Amino acid sequence: MDSSVKDKHIILGFIGFTICLISFFITLIVAESFNQDNFVRLIVFLCSNLLGWLFYLSFQTIIFDTYQLYKIKFGKKEAKEIATEAVALQEEEPQNTIEPVTQIAEEASSDVHPIELNIDPKRHEEIRSSYEDEQDKENERRIRMVVEYIHFYMPRIADEETVNHICNEVSNWMNKNNYKPKPIKRRLTQDISNIPLRHFIWNIAERCMYKRYYNGDNRARFVKELFPREFAETDIATIKNFRIDPLKPPIPIDELEDGKLDFHYPNGYLQKE
Structure with a gap:
């Protein structure tokens, strides 16, 4: 059995027991005036139970409605506050993240050297001369x-x-x-x-x-x-x-x-x- 259903049954059982107990005492008190007549006892006990359950249901409805009104009224306020805080955080986050990224980009740009597309003439001549020497040696061989x-x-x-x-x-x-x-x-x-x-x-x-x-x-x-x-x-x-x-x-x-x-x-x- 689900725990919520089990708890509900326990609560209802406790309430039913309480109503029956109160009805029993009321029955004894009222029946005393009628010489403990059994019919009177039955009527009083049933009526007491019925009134007890009606009182419980009415009381439960009032409490539930009051709680819902409270939740609706104050829940909107809390939601509004949460939304306001979220917007504030979103506005603050870009400011906090942009600065480090900008700093990193500036640091990286300062360390990176431009790509040399043109070969150094001296290096070009060295490589060309070395290659020609290798070719000449191979041809001689x-x-x-x-x-x-x-x-x-x-x-x-x-x-x-x-x-x-x-x-x-x-x-x-x-x-x-x-x-x-x-x-x-x-x-x-x-x-x-x-x-x-x-x-x-x-x-x-x-x-x-x-x-x-x-x-x-x-x-x-x-x-x-x-x-x-x-x-x-x-x-x-x-x-x-x-x-x-x-x-x-x-x-x-x-x-x-x-x-x-x-x-x-x-x-x-x-x-x-």
């Missing part, structure tokens, strides 16, 4: 690698003077992609087709620093001008078929492996440091 490759294969088909000439022209070409090579004037020591020479120039171009500038036309033009006798009867379109018969000796196609630039030499060959 690749040229050194290619020169060793030329030293390994070309002595098989050319004399020393021709090998040195090829190294010099290839080095210039790797430094400048539009370099026009000086043609080889001496004959090769071995009579070969131009297919190994196509392999030779393709293998080197794959290791160049900026490979996008060393396209098929660029490679074909360079090798045709460097070896004019061997490519005299071969046009550029045919030369661009570099990978024809890739295993043809004495210079086969040398593919890059996993992006590594290293050339592949026979087992037992000791590369230069």
Whole structure:
């Protein structure tokens, strides 16, 4: 049972008991005048109970109405006071909060420096120079690698003077992609087709620093001008078929492996440091 209902029953029971007790005493007093007649007792007891309950209900209604009037009258006043206090607090809060925020903003603005959009000329030159140095070193490393490759294969088909000439022209070409090579004037020591020479120039171009500038036309033009006798009867379109018969000796196609630039030499060959 709900506690409020239980309390209500207790109160009503107490009131009922009180009314019955008062009615009992009234019945005894009134019945004394009528020689304790039972009928009189019953009538007096019932009437006393009825009057008691009517008095209680009337009294309860008066008290409840009075309480409601009091609540309405003074409740409005309290609500008005509360509303006034709330408005006052709302008016005070922005003033209290704006000042710290303003102070924080002022402090932050005093600590923040303007963003430098323009790079310092000295720093720009340092970074540019450092990058160019790194690129030059990397290109030198690749040229050194290619020169060793030329030293390994070309002595098989050319004399020393021709090998040195090829190294010099290839080095210039790797430094400048539009370099026009000086043609080889001496004959090769071995009579070969131009297919190994196509392999030779393709293998080197794959290791160049900026490979996008060393396209098929660029490679074909360079090798045709460097070896004019061997490519005299071969046009550029045919030369661009570099990978024809890739295993043809004495210079086969040398593919890059996993992006590594290293050339592949026979087992037992000791590369230069």
